[in-house]
Amino acid sequence: MKTILLVEDDPIMGESLLQRFELEGFNVRWCHTLDQARQAIDEDPLAVVSDIRLPDGLASDWYVNLPARVRGIPWFFLTGYGSVNDAVRAVQAGARQYLTKPFDIEALVASVLVATSGRSAENDVVMGISMAMRQVESMLQKVGPQRVSLLLTGESGVGKEVAAQLVHRSGARGDAPFVAVNCAAIPETLMEAEFFGYEKHAFTGAHRAHRGYLERADGGTLFLDEVADLPASMQAKLLRALQERSFFRLGSESVMRSDFRVVAATNRDLQEAMQQGAFREDLYYRLAVVRVHLPPLRERPEDIRWLAEQMLLQIAEEQGAPVAASEAFMRSLMAQRWSGNARELRAHLEQAVALSEAGILDVLDGAPELAGSHDRDGNLAPLHEVLTRAETTHIRRALTTSNGSIGKAAELLGISRKTLWEKMKRGMIEAPQQRVNQP
Numbered sequence: 001m002k003t004i005l006l007v008e009d010d011p012i013m014g015e016s017l018l019q020r021f022e023l024e025g026f027n028v029r030w031c032h033t034l035d036q037a038r039q040a041i042d043e044d045p046l047a048v049v050s051d052i053r054l055p056d057g058l059a060s061d062w063y064v065n066l067p068a069r070v071r072g073i074p075w076f077f078l079t080g081y082g083s084v085n086d087a088v089r090a091v092q093a094g095a096r097q098y099l100t101k102p103f104d105i106e107a108l109v110a111s112v113l114v115a116t117s118g119r120s121a122e123n124d125v126v127m128g129i130s131m132a133m134r135q136v137e138s139m140l141q142k143v144g145p146q147r148v149s150l151l152l153t154g155e156s157g158v159g160k161e162v163a164a165q166l167v168h169r170s171g172a173r174g175d176a177p178f179v180a181v182n183c184a185a186i187p188e189t190l191m192e193a194e195f196f197g198y199e200k201h202a203f204t205g206a207h208r209a210h211r212g213y214l215e216r217a218d219g220g221t222l223f224l225d226e227v228a229d230l231p232a233s234m235q236a237k238l239l240r241a242l243q244e245r246s247f248f249r250l251g252s253e254s255v256m257r258s259d260f261r262v263v264a265a266t267n268r269d270l271q272e273a274m275q276q277g278a279f280r281e282d283l284y285y286r287l288a289v290v291r292v293h294l295p296p297l298r299e300r301p302e303d304i305r306w307l308a309e310q311m312l313l314q315i316a317e318e319q320g321a322p323v324a325a326s327e328a329f330m331r332s333l334m335a336q337r338w339s340g341n342a343r344e345l346r347a348h349l350e351q352a353v354a355l356s357e358a359g360i361l362d363v364l365d366g367a368p369e370l371a372g373s374h375d376r377d378g379n380l381a382p383l384h385e386v387l388t389r390a391e392t393t394h395i396r397r398a399l400t401t402s403n404g405s406i407g408k409a410a411e412l413l414g415i416s417r418k419t420l421w422e423k424m425k426r427g428m429i430e431a432p433q434q435r436v437n438q439p
């Protein structure tokens with residue numbers, strides 16, 4: 001049974017939380033004192049929602065002294081203004097989040113739902129909780145096991161690769177390969193060799209044989225990102241290989257066979273590319289047996305909070321240290337447009353965590369450029385220094401969001417490529433390495 005432990009001595013607050021969580025289908029065990037809670041915690045609830053100050057003591061003191069296994073349950077603390085420090089201490093010891101009263105019940109419910117779905121259901125939501133993304137996700141799960149070709153469309157950073165991986169997981173054996181190829185990042189001269197592989201001595205510099213992407217994807221998924229960037233010659237060769245399900249390594253005459261599913265992705269308008277003759281129609285129909293469009297984040301604001309919470313959990317796991325965000329911080333995220341979509345959100349969160357104290361995110365961390373607004377003696381820094389720092393931070397953020405592409409970053413920033421170059425040179429900012437292909 002999905003039980004939530006609610007520890008709250010205020011009868012009105014307790015009653016409304018009880019009703020709200022029951023509405024979500026949870027069974028709620030409501031305790032009014034710490035003493036009652038100490039007994040109820042042994043019933044292994046899915047999550048705990050607890051006030052800090054209770055008639056018989058501080059819930060945060062109780063929490064920090066619990067064994068790690070119990071602290072690993074998702075705990076949410078509700079605090080009045082006076083007990084924020086206690087809540088922060090609890091978060092540092094592993095609690096999921098604290099919300100300052102008066103808080104938004106919907107926000108608490110959304111966070112609890114995210115935290116508990118990961119523990120109870122095998123089929124977690126992966127793409128988003130908005131209606132649009134739920135439809136996307138159910139479509140992906142439906143086509144998963146069918147091994148038909150799939151074309152994912154949507155702006156840069158919306159999560160097309162995440163979608164491709166979901167399809168891969170829902171269709172293939174657990175250990176089947178997922179080979180991701182960024183078609184825009186491979187020089188045209190190397191393309192054939194990278195896709196089809198080559199034999200030793202096939203060309204000058206081929207010191208040993210090499211398995212191409214098609215071969216490596218055998219039994220699994222070949223993910224062709226930025227597929228619109230495939231040059232015409234490669235489009236023709238790829239089409240042939242897909243149709244015949246076979247190909248030759250460069251320098252070899254023996255036919256290679258490889259059985260894989262193709263998932264292609266593009267942020268460009270392929271219809272237009274076809275009309276202009278830049279993309280082959282026959283290849284399009286080969287790739288787009290099913291077409292799924294991922295809408296931009298600004299069209300589904302209800303996913304922002306959900307995504308941010310997923311990402312903060314991932315970041316905390318990667319860093320091996322707890323991360324928690326205040327409600328004000330979450331609201332500041334929801335107020336932004338995220339033209340770089342999930343990728344921009346992720347970059348923003350990583351930066352906020354890096355600049356935060358002990359992984360606790362508050363509104364100021366959402367504007368990290370202000371972090372250096374005082375010198376060591378506490379004096380205000382000159383305006384030009386603060387502005388320069390803000391500019392540098394923001395340019396770095398755009399470059400991360402654009403995956404290192406200067407053209408895209410300039411577009412996001414609303415300045416010309418040349419201006420961006422100049423600013424990067426002046427601020428000694430280097431573009432991060434573009435992600436090439438990760439097998």
Ligand SMILES: Nc1ncnc2c1ncn2[C@@H]1O[C@H](COP(=O)(O)OP(=O)(O)OP(=O)(O)O)[C@@H](O)[C@H]1O
Nearest residue numbers: 126127155156157158159160161162310342343346
């Ligand atoms: N549903 C999600 N949950 C968690 N993280 C996500 C989700 N969707 C996207 N992200 C994160 O956002 C970033 C961009 O996602 P992804 O690479 O899938 O976008 P994309 O649409 O393939 O971008 P591009 O078109 O530029 O290749 C990644 O860091 C990814 O982990």
